[in-house]
Amino acid sequence: MARARRVTVAGPKAPVLPKGARRTTPSPETLAALGPDRLIALILGETARNPGFKKLVSAALAALQGPDAVAAIIDRRLTALEGAQGYINWQKRRAFVADLNTIVTVILSEMRPLDPGAALDRLRRFLNGADDVLSRVDDGNGTVQAIFERASDAFVEIAGSLPSSEAGRVAAGLVAAFAADPFGPIGPILGAMIPSLQEDALGDIDGRLAEADAATLKGGDPRKPATQHREAGRIQILRLRQAIADRRGDPDIFIALERAMLPGRENRVEIARRLLGAGRPGEALEWIRRMQDPGLRVATRADLIAGFDLRGPERERQALEIEILDALGRTSEAQTLRWSRFERELDAPMLRNHLTRLPDFEDEEALQRGLDHAEAFPQPHRALAFLVNWPALNRAARLVIARPAIWQGDQYAVLGPAADALALNHPLAATILYRRLLDGILEGARSAAYPHGARYLAELEGLAGRLDASAISPAPDAYRAKLRREHGRKHAFWSLVRD
Known part of the structure; x- marks a missing residue:
């Protein structure tokens, strides 16, 4: 007797999912498989x-x-x-x-x-x-x-x-x-x-x-x-x-409204910018060089807390003045302003723009003169930041080593990146900066910065083998012993340090 054949009734086909799609991730394809009754529920x-x-x-x-x-x-x-x-x-x-x-x-x-x-x-x-x-x-x-x-x-x-x-x-x-x-x-x-x-x-x-x-x-x-x-x-x-x-595109109406708002205290930068954009650089230069009422902008304590840059408005004004002079073809005056701005503030973009406009073979001499000026700048932390960011790391290392005692650990926004940049090829300079950073953290008991301090100590130990022990005092082993002796009770810090 012949065996009866089993008949299978095919249900609705499951939707074809994109390759790699998870069947439990909600998507139009996976939700369609649930059916309307299940979705309604x-x-x-x-x-x-x-x-x-x-x-x-x-x-x-x-x-x-x-x-x-x-x-x-x-x-x-x-x-x-x-x-x-x-x-x-x-x-x-x-x-x-x-x-x-x-x-x-x-x-x-x-x-x-x-x-x-x-x-x-x-x-x-x-x-x-x-x-x-x-x-x-x-x-x-x-x-x-x-x-x-x-x-x-x-x-x-x-x-x-x-x-x-x-x-x-x-x-x-x-x-x-x-x-x-x-x-x-x-x-x-x-x-x-x-x-x-x-x-x-x-x-x-x-x-x-x-x-x-x-x-x-x-x-x-x-x-x-x-x-x-x-x-x-x-x-x-x-x-x-x-x-x-x-x-x-009507700068004259803009100026009239500015005068109506702040007679005698108009925003000369915004006015000059619009006149320059309208192809009237001569008038723009007149506005940008006008004497300004000193009461236009007085930085408050709230401004300082919020990080208001006191030098920002004058930097913006002078940058636009230079752009206007270029538009007037008064290149020599523009170059003089760029150089004076760089000398006064160590303004790197100004120096770069100055160099790009010099004839061939003159730019290298001007660059060395600029880097000499930066290295001798009376504000060493700003000088270090400039040299590291330029970059001129040989000069930055020389500056650090020449004046090892002046670096302030609370200037971590400058010293931290500088130490990291110098660590590869200038271990002595990097060691000086890492020590100043670590000393500042421990001496001030800045517990929130202890993880950074632990990293600085690890960086110092990594640099120790690349140093001549006589090049720095105290020597690496003596420096760590000094930290243990003076800050050994700061358990929150030492718990982060890997022996």
């Missing part, structure tokens, strides 16, 4: 656990009914946000941030494809509440601010995708709100839109801004000086008008 489970995800799913379902249904969801949430007054403590902050993100996501993913204009209206309404929201939540890490920046960027991107006439109308419609609150979120949006607007829209916006400026001046009591806040708001309006002048 997963979505329903997540909506029960995650309120933010539930809102996204609800908005996606509303989008099937049209923009009005999505708008109703967004408007309810915006109304609730506008009416809220309570402070958001740390326990509620995470959920609050997630909810703000969800609002923006729904506007962009569901409302925008259906009705870009309505999406812009909701984004603007959301941004109008930025000050109230930020006053109700501790945003020390900038997370909430980043959400409003995301909304601002989206507004600019959506408006930029509209037909030019419509984009101009949207931008013009922002002017009144900006004038009412020059420090609010609308100013950055307008500023970002200006470069892409057409000429007719720019004219309309500039006219409205001029009217707002006039109203600001008229609104003050002429018998009293303008309040600092009102004057600062007016400057914001004029800055936006300057952006329009730049877009139109």
Whole structure:
């Protein structure tokens, strides 16, 4: 009797995955294999656990009914946000941030494809509440601010995708709100839109801004000086008008507005830069060389803490002056300024630019003269940084060895890279610097820097075999014994040191 044949019923074929793809990694191909019922179950489970995800799913379902249904969801949430007054403590902050993100996501993913204009209206309404929201939540890490920046960027991107006439109308419609609150979120949006607007829209916006400026001046009591806040708001309006002048390539309007803002204290660098760009180098030189009111910029303690470079403004001014002189064909004057700038500040780009403009065979002589000047510079740490970065490592090593006692361990931003650069071919100079760095860390008990100190000690031990023991005092073994004797109780440091 013949054996019955087994019949196999083929099920649905599994999707073909890309080569190398993991079958457990979510992707369109792997998720399709789950089938609709399983996916629906997963979505329903997540909506029960995650309120933010539930809102996204609800908005996606509303989008099937049209923009009005999505708008109703967004408007309810915006109304609730506008009416809220309570402070958001740390326990509620995470959920609050997630909810703000969800609002923006729904506007962009569901409302925008259906009705870009309505999406812009909701984004603007959301941004109008930025000050109230930020006053109700501790945003020390900038997370909430980043959400409003995301909304601002989206507004600019959506408006930029509209037909030019419509984009101009949207931008013009922002002017009144900006004038009412020059420090609010609308100013950055307008500023970002200006470069892409057409000429007719720019004219309309500039006219409205001029009217707002006039109203600001008229609104003050002429018998009293303008309040600092009102004057600062007016400057914001004029800055936006300057952006329009730049877009139109009109330096004269830019200068007139600068004079209106800061009579006698105009930003001569920005004015000169625009005149040079307009092919008017003679006028640019006149502006860049004008005497400046010394009260234009006074560095505050906050500036210094933030790392404000006191030499930066003059460096920028002089670099532009040199560029203008080159444009005028006054090469000799430009070269003199480059060299004097280098001599005064050890400005490496100035020296490089000076050398590239010299005739053949003169550049090498000028380079040696420049390196001699750098090696003898009265500020040794700046001199060392220049020589290492140029690079002129032989000279840097000679400078270190000639003056071993002057190097300060707290100047680690200079000494650390210098020691690393010198270690390969100049072990004595590198040893001097590593020792100064390590001594500074241990003598100051700077525990946060102990890992760096342990590395410096390891570098010193690696260099020890390449040194003549008589070249440095104390010798390597004696130096380590001295560290043990003077800092042996700093267990946090020695625990990092490999014997």
